[in-house]
Amino acid sequence: MERRVYTPHSNIRKPWVMVREMARDIRKGNDLAKRLTIRDTKALYRQSFLGLLWAFILPLANTLVWVFLNNSGIVSMGETDIPYPIYVFSGTMIWAIFMESMQAPIEKTTQNKSILAKVNFPREALIVAGIYQGLFNAGVKAIILIVAMAIMGYFSGWTLLLFPIGVISLVLAGTAIGLVLTPLGMLYTDISKAIPLVMQFLMYTTPVVYAIPKEGLSSQIVRHNPITPLIMTTRDWLTGMQPEFLNGFLWMNLIVVVLLAIMLVAYRLAMPILIERMNA
Amino acid sequence: MSKEVLVRVENVSKKFCRDLKTSLWYGVKDLTAELMGGRKGQSELRPKEFWAVKDVSFELRRGECLGLIGRNGAGKSTLLKMLNGLIKPDTGKITMDGRVGALIELGSGFNPILTGRENIYNNGSVLGISKKEIDKVIDEIIAFSEIEKFIDSPVAYYSSGMKVRLGFSVAVHMKPDVLILDEVLAVGDSGFKIKSFNKINEMMKNAAVIFVSHSMPNVAIISNKILLMEYGQMEFHGEDVSTGIDKYFDHFGGNDPKVEFDEFAQVEEVTVASSEKYINLEGMPAVDYQDDLKVGIRVKVDPTIDWFHVKVQLTDKDLKIVGIYDSFQFQEPIQNDTDIHQLEVVIPNCIFINGEYSVTIFIQQRDMILKKWNLLGLYRYWTKFRVKASDALGYVPAVVYLPGRIESIVK
Numbered sequence: 001m002e003r004r005v006y007t008p009h010s011n012i013r014k015p016w017v018m019v020r021e022m023a024r025d026i027r028k029g030n031d032l033a034k035r036l037t038i039r040d041t042k043a044l045y046r047q048s049f050l051g052l053l054w055a056f057i058l059p060l061a062n063t064l065v066w067v068f069l070n071n072s073g074i075v076s077m078g079e080t081d082i083p084y085p086i087y088v089f090s091g092t093m094i095w096a097i098f099m100e101s102m103q104a105p106i107e108k109t110t111q112n113k114s115i116l117a118k119v120n121f122p123r124e125a126l127i128v129a130g131i132y133q134g135l136f137n138a139g140v141k142a143i144i145l146i147v148a149m150a151i152m153g154y155f156s157g158w159t160l161l162l163f164p165i166g167v168i169s170l171v172l173a174g175t176a177i178g179l180v181l182t183p184l185g186m187l188y189t190d191i192s193k194a195i196p197l198v199m200q201f202l203m204y205t206t207p208v209v210y211a212i213p214k215e216g217l218s219s220q221i222v223r224h225n226p227i228t229p230l231i232m233t234t235r236d237w238l239t240g241m242q243p244e245f246l247n248g249f250l251w252m253n254l255i256v257v258v259l260l261a262i263m264l265v266a267y268r269l270a271m272p273i274l275i276e277r278m279n280a
Numbered sequence: 281m282s283k284e285v286l287v288r289v290e291n292v293s294k295k296f297c298r299d300l301k302t303s304l305w306y307g308v309k310d311l312t313a314e315l316m317g318g319r320k321g322q323s324e325l326r327p328k329e330f331w332a333v334k335d336v337s338f339e340l341r342r343g344e345c346l347g348l349i350g351r352n353g354a355g356k357s358t359l360l361k362m363l364n365g366l367i368k369p370d371t372g373k374i375t376m377d378g379r380v381g382a383l384i385e386l387g388s389g390f391n392p393i394l395t396g397r398e399n400i401y402n403n404g405s406v407l408g409i410s411k412k413e414i415d416k417v418i419d420e421i422i423a424f425s426e427i428e429k430f431i432d433s434p435v436a437y438y439s440s441g442m443k444v445r446l447g448f449s450v451a452v453h454m455k456p457d458v459l460i461l462d463e464v465l466a467v468g469d470s471g472f473k474i475k476s477f478n479k480i481n482e483m484m485k486n487a488a489v490i491f492v493s494h495s496m497p498n499v500a501i502i503s504n505k506i507l508l509m510e511y512g513q514m515e516f517h518g519e520d521v522s523t524g525i526d527k528y529f530d531h532f533g534g535n536d537p538k539v540e541f542d543e544f545a546q547v548e549e550v551t552v553a554s555s556e557k558y559i560n561l562e563g564m565p566a567v568d569y570q571d572d573l574k575v576g577i578r579v580k581v582d583p584t585i586d587w588f589h590v591k592v593q594l595t596d597k598d599l600k601i602v603g604i605y606d607s608f609q610f611q612e613p614i615q616n617d618t619d620i621h622q623l624e625v626v627i628p629n630c631i632f633i634n635g636e637y638s639v640t641i642f643i644q645q646r647d648m649i650l651k652k653w654n655l656l657g658l659y660r661y662w663t664k665f666r667v668k669a670s671d672a673l674g675y676v677p678a679v680v681y682l683p684g685r686i687e688s689i690v691k
Binding site for chain 2: 013
């Protein structure tokens with residue numbers, strides 16, 4: 001029979017017990033995560049007339065704005081290797097994938113606050129559900145992107161097969177960063193208030209809507225931004241370009257995997273303390 | 281028949297913080313300590329903290345049911361949250377064996393847009409029942425909830441009663457070793473209540489149950505052990521359920537004597553005569569089971585009133601009205617012909633159960649034309665007395681012990 005022991009001591013002091021329990025909970029939580037993903041996705045589209053179309057209406061509107069700004073000469077986006085509309089459309093879509101995944105942990109935890117405070121289920125399931133949902137939404141976006149590019153007469157070739165790897169990296173990276181913010185974000189609302197602001201700043205230091213500047217300080221900033229390799233490589237694979245940041249991309253993936261593992265442990269340890277303090 | 285211990289709670293305490301800002305800051309500190317691995321027992325209070333649960337210990341075996349009672353804020357829910365593993369104790373140790381099922385909130389994981397059927401799976405997986413297990417019992421769940429007709433409509437269109445029915449039906453179809461029940465017996469209409477009561481009784485046979493309720497009759501029926509909490513501490517713990525319940529009722533001073541109305545009638549004294557057997561007993565008067573209950577009333581009624589009636593209302597410690605005597609039913613009104621009336625109400629054959637009762641006196645007048653009552657005086661909980669029946673019977677979830685006899689009839 002399964003035994004659970006609760007003491008005030010930090011679980012990290014018995015790492016093997018903790019890892020074993022975590023493995024069990026992630027296995028058990030996977031079923032729940034699938035269930036939650038199906039639930040939320042179904043619910044999302046059932047009450048919507050346009051349904052999946054929303055996944056591209058916003059990025060499309062965004063693209064039109066940027067294309068208009070670029071063409072009118074109000075701002076100059078620099079030289080891009082591919083047609084600018086495709087550059088900005090794919091950029092905003094890929095950025096949206098990252099952004100949604102980053103917000104998922106804090107969002108899922110907040111949404112399920114009341115269940116968290118009343119039912120003991122594997123907490124990891126919420127994070128895994130966030131990853132599944134991120135991948136599902138990304139899949140929808142990817143199909144829209146590829147179809148849209150085909151309509152515009154743009155075909156990229158075999159590197160398209162590598163594109164899913166980029167998408168998965170983005171979703172995992174977003175989740176890991178989101179997880180870093182979650183524990184504090186559950187205590188203080190300041191965190192979720194600051195995220196949109198910081199993200200906006202981050203977006204403009206990442207080559208999403210404009211090409212990387214050739215020189216100067218801004219070029220340095222963009223090149224050292226850790227998100228740049230993820231966004232650029234994913235887009236390069238989508239559009240069939242030679243990925244310029246492949247090394248950075250691989251390094252980032254390594255860091256992301258390690259960070260994700262650490263943060264999953266932290267999330268698990270933090271949950272009882274957060275539940276105690278949050279009002280649910 | 282000593283079965284295995286499934287729940288072991290040893291000197292468990294938990295502290296809470298009164299102030300939100302401080303609480304959040306302590307949260308950050310605890311978080312850091314937890315992640316650094318430096319967190320261990322904290323038996324000291326920090327500023328603005330108090331013990332929500334202090335030094336609670338008990339054991340529970342399979343087949344036993346612990347009634348957890350206490351006033352609001354006594355620490356019951358905090359204890360449950362620790363037992364369920366939602367929050368960690370600050371001192372002590374909790375060991376739980378087997379599958380833990382907690383019926384604390386019904387319908388967790390419901391999404392209002394999805395249908396009842398889909399939500400059975402959602403709720404189930406949150407409670408730890410796999411899809412396979414649900415596939416096996418889904419027809420049973422739907423049948424139990426009695427909402428076959430609406431099972432494929434979105435839950436948003438359900439009445440609140442239907443939602444809890446569905447949630448309850450899912451929850452009772454898991455097979456826990458340890459069952460935690462928090463005031464969930466009171467769901468649905470009477471028919472469904474009886475059904476859920478029986479279902480829980482059935483589940484209890486194979487589980488260790490912790491039952492939290494403010495309904496003492498339910499506690500008395502279900503539990504065979506009791507834990508009374510007060511200010512986070514254990515005030516009473518043992519197998520003597522009725523003593524625990526008595527002590528619980530002792531906390532309520534809600535039935536303090538109170539003059540609610542005395543415009544036309546002033547009650548000067550109300551007495552209850554002790555039975556001869558208990559005449560020398562200290563404290564409040566005591567009446568022996570099946571003796572006559574004699575209530576003496578000295579009352580002064582306004583001279584403008586010609587006739588009046590007397591109503592005596594008896595209330596138990598739970599503030600439940602257990603009996604009413606109204607002179608209107610038995611005799612003509614009393615004529616108001618003297619300055620002070622010394623009256624005695626005799627209620628023959630007092631068969632109330634063991635316990636404390638308060639006496640409320642109504643002096644009133646019947647308006648025969650308008651067919652209504654005019655209140656002259658109302659003295660609530662004006663005096664108290666105790667009924668002493670056989671101690672061995674203790675608290676029962678009833679108002680009276682019915683007198684009677686049993687005979688063998690030879691056919």
